[in-house]
Structures are given as C-alpha cells and as structure tokens.
Amino acid sequence: MESKIKVLMVDDEAQFRATTQKILNRKGFETIIAASGEEALGKLGEAPDVVILDIKMPGIDGHQALQEIKKQKPDLPVIILTGHSALPSAMAALGKGAFDYLSKPCDIELLTAKIHEAYQYGKAPIVRQEKTVGEAMVPLEDYTTLTGDQSIADAIAQLKGSFTCKISTSRIMETGHRSVLVMAGGRQVIGIVAITDLIKMIMPGYLSAPKPSTADSIQYSPMFWKGMFSTEIRKKAQVKVNRVMSPAPPVIDAAASLMEAAYRMDVENVRRLVVESSGTVVGVIREQDLFFEMESVLSS
DSSP states (O other): OOOOOEEEEEOSOHHHHHHHHHHHHHTTOEEEEESSHHHHHHTGGGOOSEEEEESOOSSSOHHHHHHHHHHHOTTOOEEEEEOGGGHHHHHHHHTTTOSEEEESSEEHHHHHHHHHHHHHTTSOOOOOOOOBHHHHSEEGGGSOEEETTSBHHHHHHHHHHHHSOSEEOSSEEEOOOSSEEEEETTTEEEEEEOHHHHHHHTSOHHHHSOOOGGGTTOOOOHHHHTTHHHHHHHHTTTSBGGGTOEEOOOEEETTSBHHHHHHHHHHTTOSEEEEEETTEEEEEEEHHHHHHHHHHHHHO
C-alpha cells in the first residue's frame, strides 16, 4: 500500500484550515495545518511532501515563508494560493521557487490534482496504480439523501443544496452531487431524484393525452402556458418522493475496476452506480468521478 502524501496547509483563516484538512484527509492525504508562516516553518520537521501556502498572512507573509522554506528545504514543492487581485504577486513567487499557483476560490479537484503533480515533480517515474471503484467513489456519508415519505418540497431543498458548494470558504470549494439518493432501512437505496424527475413530475397529464383528430394541428398559445409552471410545482410540493423518484441506480462492487464501472454506465445508460462492499451500500460512483480519473491518468 502506497504511503499517503503529506500536505502542509498554511493559512490564517480558521475555517479554511479545518474544512480543507477534512476534505484532503478524506481524499487520502495526510494533512498538517499551520495558521501562520512562523508556525509553518516550525512544522517543516514533520517532513511534508507538498506545501500549500497563502500569500497574504499577518506576520511572515507567503513570500517570506516561501523564501525560508526554500532555504531549509530546497526540493520541497510549494503551491501558492492567491486572489485574482494578487496574481502578479503569485507570479513573482514562481521566480522565487514556488512550484505553481492557484487562484482562489479553488475547486478541490484542481487542488488535489496539483498536489499530485507537485509531489511527482523531480521524482523518477512510477507505475501508477489504477484505483478501484471503492477508491474513486463518493462515500455514502458524503452523499445527499432523504427518505421516500418525505415531500417533493424536501427533495427540492436537498437537491438545491447539492448544487451549491458543500464546503466553501473564500479560498476553496467542494461541489455537490446533482442528485439525491432515496433511502429506506438504514443503508438501502430504493431510488434517486434528479432534476429530470422533477421536470417529469410537473407535466400535467393532459399535455401527453391524445388530442382529438380535429386538433392535431392546433398550437398552444403563449397564454395557455402562462403561469402553468408555478401552479404545477405548488400543487405537487407535498407529493411523496417515492411517487416521483426514478429506480435506484445499478449496483457495482467496491472492488470492481474503473473500466467495469465505465462499461456499466455506458451500456446501461446511467450516470452513477451504487457501490456495495460485502452486500452493504458504501457509496456512489458518478460519471464525473471517472472523468477526474481520466485527467489524473493523463497528468501522472
């Protein structure tokens, strides 16, 4: 088993440090945090593999910290985080030995890819071990869920939350899952609710009913449609989720390969698969998870 990449995250914003440590640890890194440049220099003895360093900090700022890090650990890669207004400052840091810089807010997937790139820089090429489905999936605990007896209004609120940043600070964001799993009996997945399910739900039955033969060529007027959308969603706000949800996604084993997951999504025309380990649901693998692995393969 490969050892974890140890990341030293340096930032004076407490929320950023806490949330980033949580996210990176969940993604398989070992994360050390420091609240200042001074504290970061004291933690170089913990032998980090990569440093993430904010430019603007009280006391020793990012430039001074970078200079001292490079003096003590010349080969330690440092990634700078900066705001758009400070891009010239970040670019100047490249001339002082920084590996690269990222503008904030920074997507977590981009940050993790950059950490891997920095870690491999200057090292002898290694054979990349392809992940299993279980290693690439989103754990069930991190996926948005509800129960079948909750209302459509509940589902819309949950689904809206999945479209916003699950964890966000001024420097980093983690996006959601664009769907909601419907659960029963603990970890049993009985269905899924996505935007397409809600669109189908608000369609009045008479729109799809056969028209009289004399009306085949009649076009609905703008007045016919006016206000219909709002009326239908309000009428159906308290409908139970189990009347609207789509069937549960197909199941795949956590030990399966990513190619098997890709094949299943392709031939079964689905965008996600429920992941099980020893018969227990442990997560979901989505098409975007496979996409991120494609990018990772090409950048390794």
